[in-house]
Amino acid sequence: MAATETRLLLLGSVMIFEPVNGYQIRRELVSWNVEEWAHVNPGSIYSGLTTLARRGELERHDLVDGTRPVAVYTTTPTGREAFGRMWREAVETVDLLSPLGFHTAIALMALVPREEVADALAARLSALDVGVLRQVETQGSMEHSPPHVRAMADLWMGLAQTEREWIVTTLRRVRAGELDLLGEEPTWAPRADDPGWEMARDRARYVEMIAARG
Amino acid sequence: MAATETRLLLLGSVMIFEPVNGYQIRRELVSWNVEEWAHVNPGSIYSGLTTLARRGELERHDLVDGTRPVAVYTTTPTGREAFGRMWREAVETVDLLSPLGFHTAIALMALVPREEVADALAARLSALDVGVLRQVETQGSMEHSPPHVRAMADLWMGLAQTEREWIVTTLRRVRAGELDLLGEEPTWAPRADDPGWEMARDRARYVEMIAARG
DNA sequence: CGCCTCTTGTTCAATGTTGAACACTGATCG
């Protein structure tokens, strides 16, 4: 996973759960099956958090929980601003063969206000159309390419078309107020058997400890 | 680009053009617009070639062309075998969000005999169906996921479906003898204005020099 | 000739990624 997608995912995760430590993030990502599609392994979580802290996008609090030290992170204003920029860029950048950034951004959609989501999706739609047009133009010069290269181009067009339809649908839903976005009441309920209340408890403890330390 | 895709691409490029130096590979990749979709910049070509040589999959010949030294690479039997394995694995591994390995393999399809291409595509088809089925099963447990996560799953299903149709079509074409594969006469002609004859000349010189050196 | 720029061919330090391994806690179990 390229640096920028990892940063987007980590920054978003911290925004959702802060204050939070590296292991908790790892557990959450695993439980979302994120590891299946984003390729984040333990090492990159910790090194990514360190990098974000160095850049001033996260703040690291070295707390002592019981007897053991733990590194807990919270976002900074800089970090939240950076998230907005990176999210938007991830949505607007079309790269059919490396769609990870886009999918990561979609997974974190609920951290962004409705209007911005709509704008970004609309921008992606244009970018996609421009890219497809360029591809179509290039088809002319494809007579002298081997046939399997032309076949590959067909696949790309198909993928672009599929994505296009999804964006159109989703954009309509966003404009119709249909998905749960930033600052809105959720229309869905998490499972009744309440996994993760332990994490909530730990986080509450972290909040206190950070407040106590100043 | 993950290590394995870079290695596949470089190994394949050397197989096509050997004996060849790093700069020539770079030029070819640029001229195929490969840099647009595979993300290979100069640095990774040279370091990738070094790695492949260290692993014994390429042989490095330090020649002196005129007055200047040049590092020219040829494949080894080990390397050609490794290419076959990696190619097959790239085709059979389904990862909808990181399709680069698959597309790289398709771009290098002409280095593989027809029967193997057909087998590998058939295997990918099964893998895709299994993956999709699993996804469909998971849909049951999606009632308690936020709606945008369900929307994401829809996109994945659509992409899988598009890819599936392309594979079915392509598999049929491969079985019908339609694409130019390993050891077959090309049914297409490169452009008449003959770019790259200079490279052919350089490569002929490299062949002589390697032979002279033993 | 002397200067400039373009092309060829490569290196390298900074940075990021990987996943195995570490260290500690608490629970279980004969």
Added chain:
DNA sequence: CGATCAGTGTTCAACATTGAACAAGAGGCG
């Protein structure tokens, strides 16, 4: 109660990637 096993939280050395920068010829131009 010692052994051992799962869970928690993190580090680290090996490896890969990046792209700017270097070096050396080749051609053009006043």
